[in-house]
Amino acid sequence: MKFFTSTLALVAVTSLTGSANAFSSPRVAPSIVRSASSPLTGQYAKSTSTELNMKMFSFNHNKKAVKPTLSKKKQALKFLCKTAATLSFIALATSAAAPPALAAKKAAAAAETVEHLHVGQKVANYFRGFGLPDLAILAVISAMPVIELRGAVPVGLWMGLPITQVLPACVIGNMIPIIPLLFLLKNDSLKKMMKPILDRAEKKSSALGVGSLEKQWASLAAFVGIPLPGTGAWTGAMGAFLLGMPTAVAISSIFTGVVSAGLIMSAITLAGKKGGLTALAILAAITGKEFLSGEKETEESKQDFLEADPYWDQSNVPVNVYKNKAPFTGKVVSTKRIVGPKATGETCHIVIDHEGDFPYWEGQSWGVIPPGVREKDGKPHSVRLYSIASSRYGDDMSGKTGSLCVRRATYWCPEMKAEDPAKKGVCSNFLCDTKAGDEVQMTGPAGKVMLMPEEDPKTDLIMVATGTGIAPYRGFIRRLFTEKTPAGEAYEGTAWLFLGVANSDALLYDDEWQEVKKNYPDNFRLDYALSREQENKKGGKMYIQDKVEEYADEIFTKLDNGAHIYFCGLKGMMPGIQDMLKGVAESKGLDYDEWLKGLKKSKQWHVEVY
């Protein structure tokens, strides 16, 4: 009974402290800040001080009123955690001390007489019915998702087996499904089938993708190794796969975690009250760190340490800091396919670590120099540009990474009626094939055409994309809605995203847009043109210009009122767009060329196509 009381107490505490992310918080202390005391020089001062991150901006909170403030949530969490911790200590302190073997016998006897069996015990009884030996039963239970080794170790004790046999059986059992799982997930159909589970695993393990491969290894081992609700080898394996972690690295890290979880569970089980208290203390120390520093973290988690002064001032945007002759060497954090099996072609999301040494602004591009030399003349490959798909803070909001959204360029040979690998795109294939830890030679940041106008926070943004043209808008949208940036806090306009792709499997970052739409229904609009799934009003394929045309009146009014319109993606999108806009302008009695000239003059017209 004592063991179960302890476990229950632990579960209560850990559940209330917010599971996995409690110990692997993605928040990284800011390392690059603009010096608050020095005048604006356009340089980024390196500092570890968090004081400089304190707000220099006055915020308009109207738009964000839909979300409760983080500090209130933290306060509630803190109160709940403290209450749970106190109750747990009382429960542990009042439970009678007894030798572990006796406790095990008592537990078994109580379970049998009262017939109130623990899930693991019921599963064990079920397998015993098939005549399976006890160690095999333990391995089977350990192999099960959710229960895993953490559930099997106490069952082993309940069976009266020595821990020296229980631990190896549980470790082996827990690892058995993990290795094939890591390989099976490479299968597209299986991945699609498992999408809901993978989406959940991705959220729970999102913090694992931060930092170097060594850091990822350690985060994954901790994720698997500390037996908190929502963590474990199954979720860890799915997270590692989704983050593109090399399989061998993932296996060694998960194995370390499983052994560690086994040791912790054994300690709790063997040492009875002492073990329970020790584990409780360890877990409280780990999870408590988060809630005890709740207020501080709220300040730190603001994305405001890479801002100009004022934040909308674009006079010192970094451009071409790294050139072809002296490129920057970035390191791949993760490479992930982000389209479904029926998408036309492959598109990958690639996160690159620049250690804070390669700052950029939303809407800029990075150049990538693919390794190797050109076949035709033996000279190094030329640089290819890729729009940066994250905000300046990166996906992990550390200010040390940037992301690209790259479509793999393939060549369809009409004679062969097949893809010709000899003619595949050099750089896009290099990038889509990268693995965590690979080096990438980079130039830039390039371009100012696609910057966001932030001086007037009421400015409407109309963002039109085909395929990977979505990349710069992801940076915009994260800055305005997902991150706690001064631009986002101030924003009161409407950001309207139009995305054109072939079919729903080819949609890019749909889950992110849906989340933003849910949180900011008054400030974010979303429209898709799925050319192979939808029809335009004439009964033809729905191309991006057809979708934009549906809202032509509204768009023209917004542009009249100062909205900015952006176009990004394949070059081929522009003629259709221009024809459509010309038709609409003429139907309104406007001179299209004059109208366009006016938009360009007032810098409301932004085009980046390739």
Ligand code: FAD
């Ligand atoms: P390359 O090797 O340059 O080949 C180009 C094409 O030619 C390929 O389709 C290839 O299959 C074909 N080809 C090769 N050999 C032959 C042959 N012998 N005969 C016929 N065809 C052949 N791309 C993105 O994916 N995402 C972005 O966010 C992005 N942003 C960009 C931003 C800007 C400002 C610009 C200018 C471009 C951007 N691009 C982006 C496009 C990107 O720069 C590259 O052009 C693209 O990835 C193709 O490069 P590659 O090296 O893979 O192909």
